[in-house]
Amino acid sequence: MIKIENLTKRYGASYALNGISFEVNKGEIVGFLGPNGAGKSTTMNILTGYLSFTDGKVEIDGLDVLDFPDEAKKKIGYLPEQPPLYLDMTVTEYLNFVYDLKGCTLNRKKHIAEILEVVKLTDVKGRLIGNLSKGYRQRVGIGQALVGNPEVIVLDEPTVGLDPRQIVEIRNLIRTLGLDHTVILSTHILSEVQAVCDRVIIINKGRITADRRTEELAAAVEGNRRMSVKICGPAKEVLPAVRALPGVLSVESLGNLDMDSTSYVIESDSGIDIRKPLFQLLSRNNWPLIGAETAGTNLEDVFLALTDRPLEPKSRKRRGKTPENG
């Protein structure tokens, strides 16, 4: 459906995008993941025809965007980072304007009523957009992207600035859209990708650092398990004893919490559950275990690892110091 080959965007001497290539198949929900300034929005702006590019090739459904810009644009609905809303229009007026702008040929009344239904705006359709809350405005923005029933929907950070309930609603909406559209969305929130997308493309500093299916990514980091524990006992003795347990790869002390307890991060082989042997070891030595938490590996780790590794070889150590990742 979408084919990007060796796409490069240069601003003077700096590269916003440096030769990225990927394909998106029909019906996929693809998440674009990356820190701020990674090139997510640039890619989306190029895809939708807002920006031009320095080098490479972009095809939408077999149409080159440079050769057939209008036809390609008709196949895409786009919600930019800031929804492009006219605050002095009502929701219906706005959707009607977009309908005219895109030169739609569908039945106007029916189509707009359908969109209002899908994005749950029927109740506020007569209100001025300027008077709507942020969550509603975001939905108007998504509604706008749906006008003309385009095959591809591109959403740039669709949940930014929304409250938790609205985020869940928008995610559900995106999943519904994914049933009969190809959806590309960008985000810097990992749980969002896990919740919504079939596939993740991680992009950093203008390059693609990973392109996997969501479950593969999660599996890729199941390599090691991590656990953070609080143990009362002399650190000098506890450390070597825990290290000696079968399956333990590394133990790191995070220092004293209070008078007699210490926090540790234990990393162990994925195949072995060390919780029972650990408990037995501690009880044998009468070192009370006063807290334990499995720091489950998730996309956050993959993300940090993949986006930082080329720059910072010690990324593993950094992971160890951020046990809140769980």
Place this chain on the structure above:
Amino acid sequence: MTAIFKKDLRSYFTTPVGYIYMAIFFAVNGGLFSLNTLLEGSDSQVSVYFTTLIFALVILIPLLTMKTFSEEKKLKTEQLLMTSPVSLGGMVMGKFLAAYTVFAGSFLLSCFNFTTLFRFGPKNLSGTGSAYNGAILLGSVIAVLLIGAAYVAIGVFVSSLTENQMAAAIGTIGMILLFLVISLLNSYIPFAPVRQVLSWLSIYSRFSNFTYGVFDFSATLYYCSICFVFLFLAVRVYEKRRWA
């Protein structure tokens, strides 16, 4: 293009902009008209009315054009326009026509003023008709419409350069003034060829023929060219932004 035209035209009347423009326009226009033609002591010369009107429009038209692109840029709605299957030319033209329609509409409405001249104004020497020549009036009205188009095009162009409406308005006033009165510099320039170029460029010096009742074809062409050049430049501004 029609979608953008309709949207912009509508927005003049759903926001105060259109009403403010029309209120000021009719007040200024009516004032100038009665001062120059109706009131006792005025010289009953319509040409003075038209000339002063052209200068008043320098301030008035930026009110209409300042938001055309600046607002879209500020609200980021230009992203919607530029990712929709509308050419940049169509986008600029739609916006130009919307602003021009408001200007031309209110100006043409104000032309009802002229009926008072024919009804109550001085008679001609033979006493059988009005002292005013309908053809001269018509020529001048057409000239004002053309000059207005040039002004609006300049305004649209300047508005495409900035997201600050105030900067757009002031920039437009400056740029129009430059084109309008550039020939006034002539008395300070001793060098004849330069004087010729300056008066060739001037919007104002080309207007006088119309007030004598001569339909100046080269002036018409000149006003249309200014209009075209600035709309073209506005398209280029957007093209450049896409590639930059």
